[in-house]
Amino acid sequence: MTVVVYICAGMLGLSTLLLLARMTMGPTMLDRTVALDVLTAVGICGVALEAALNRSTTTLPILLVLTLLGFVGSVSIARFSRGSDDIEAEEEAR
Amino acid sequence: MSWTDLADVIAAACLLTGAALALIAAIGVLRLPDLLSRMHAATKPQVLSLLLVLIGLGFRLREPEAIGILVLVALFQLVTSPVANHMVGRASFRAGQIDHDRLIVDELSEVLPQIEEPRGAP
Amino acid sequence: MSPRPIPRHRTLQLPVLVWLTLVWLMLWRDFSLGNALFGFAVAVGVCLFFPLPPLRMHLRVRPIPLLWLGVRFLWDVVVSSVLVARATLGPTKNLRNAVVEVNLKTPSDFVLTVVAEMICLIPGSLAVEARRSTHTVFFHAFDVRDEEGVEVFRQRVLAQERRVVRAFGSQTDHLEEVQP
Numbered sequence: 476m477t478v479v480v481y482i483c484a485g486m487l488g489l490s491t492l493l494l495l496a497r498m499t500m501g502p503t504m505l506d507r508t509v510a511l512d513v514l515t516a517v518g519i520c521g522v523a524l525e526a527a528l529n530r531s532t533t534t535l536p537i538l539l540v541l542t543l544l545g546f547v548g549s550v551s552i553a554r555f556s557r558g559s560d561d562i563e564a565e566e567e568a569r
Numbered sequence: 570m571s572w573t574d575l576a577d578v579i580a581a582a583c584l585l586t587g588a589a590l591a592l593i594a595a596i597g598v599l600r601l602p603d604l605l606s607r608m609h610a611a612t613k614p615q616v617l618s619l620l621l622v623l624i625g626l627g628f629r630l631r632e633p634e635a636i637g638i639l640v641l642v643a644l645f646q647l648v649t650s651p652v653a654n655h656m657v658g659r660a661s662f663r664a665g666q667i668d669h670d671r672l673i674v675d676e677l678s679e680v681l682p683q684i685e686e687p688r689g690a691p
Numbered sequence: 692m693s694p695r696p697i698p699r700h701r702t703l704q705l706p707v708l709v710w711l712t713l714v715w716l717m718l719w720r721d722f723s724l725g726n727a728l729f730g731f732a733v734a735v736g737v738c739l740f741f742p743l744p745p746l747r748m749h750l751r752v753r754p755i756p757l758l759w760l761g762v763r764f765l766w767d768v769v770v771s772s773v774l775v776a777r778a779t780l781g782p783t784k785n786l787r788n789a790v791v792e793v794n795l796k797t798p799s800d801f802v803l804t805v806v807a808e809m810i811c812l813i814p815g816s817l818a819v820e821a822r823r824s825t826h827t828v829f830f831h832a833f834d835v836r837d838e839e840g841v842e843v844f845r846q847r848v849l850a851q852e853r854r855v856v857r858a859f860g861s862q863t864d865h866l867e868e869v870q871p
Contacts, residue, residue: 476629479581483588490595497599497607505661506604509611512653513598516615517591519642520622527584527629535635536718538623538642546649553656590772597779605817606786609775609833612811617772637717651811651818658819658831 480528487517487524508552515545576628583625590618604661612654619646708734756857763854767813778834789835790819793848795826797856803828805859806852813851816844 494517497510519541526534597610623639708731715730716722778786795803807818807828820829832844 476577476581479584483584486588486592490592493592493595493599503604503661505657505664506607508657509604509607509654510598512650512657513591513594513611513615516619516646517595519619520587520591523622523626524584524588527580527626530630532630532632532635532720535638539638539645539718542642542645542649546645546653549653550656553653553660590776593772593776593779597775600779602786603788605819605831606788606833608817609831610779612817613768613771613775616812617768620768634720634722637720641714641717647812648808651808654811655807655818658817662819 477528480524483524484521487521490517504552508549511552512545512549515541515548519545573631576631580625580628583621583628587618587621587625590614590621594618605658608654608658612650616646616650619643703735703738707738711737751859753858756854757859760854760858764809764813771813775833786834787836789832789841789844791830791832791841791844791848793828793830793845795828795852796849797826797852802852802855802859805855806848809855810848810851813847816848 491514494510494514498507498514501507519538522534522537522541526532591614594610594614597614598607601607601610620643623643627636627639711734712727712730715733716727719726719730795806797803797806803821803826807821810816810828810830811818816833817831818828819831821827828848830844830848832841835841835844
């Protein structure tokens, strides 16, 4: 089980790096939001892996919190973004 | 081989598949060319990977009390992930950040200015 | 929001209360009677202080189509993940998508919502925009090659709608004209 969890953790770490690359590249706010959404899911998988390794149930509520946090984060960014590539340019234009 | 070993094997398989799918989702988000395609990568493999990881965790924990909270997490993820992605997709479409060269059919752009009715969201 | 305020006691709906109590029990991982009673009290309080407009669903749940809907949905989630994975790992240069308009035939808002939610997880689609007045939903179809693919996609959405209506809808009359 330990070996399996380490392999999984390696894959999750790699996906975290890829998602961080996408968040850095952008190009728009919404791209970053999508990447953040997947990053939250990867975080949930990570917490679940820890629980599976130690067979502990103490961290289970964190899973729930992260699920709802990812949802609220994506929705509020999508709701309040003006969908601009560059928010400062938009501010200046007004 | 007792049944706990069997449950551990199932759990390991589920966890491995789930992590691989999460990796595929991340590759998709990085590699696919435009936002809406990326959102497909962000919804489908991601939700399935999370479901598999939760199933694997359930088989590993083997406690009836823990199943409830796992079911709750899976249910919330199934319900909220499409909503969040729909909001993002709509925002991007309304902002006009669409790569029109990639669309072979676009039946929304011509009617979008006519949609005057109040939006569903406040 | 609404022009006419609804009386507070109308916001107490039994299914919502039962659901909230169930969530409370799952969160505590303690299925005892006392906890259930306290959870019910919390649910009543939540419904009184944070009222939502009452849902008019007019549902009639049919067990066997519901089971078929669930099984088919899980299968579709797996298939769509495999499709997206294949598109991701292959060459992405010539990926073509489409935005398709689909007129749903159901008059129910609830069915519209469920279809749009489930469509997001079955192969190659994502709801972009919905118009409640005409029951039109605009879907983004992933990896569509040509006009034929668009038509296949439209039929897939309508098939999903039929399954949802069979499982939940109060009337199925409007389905018969589509399927002779």
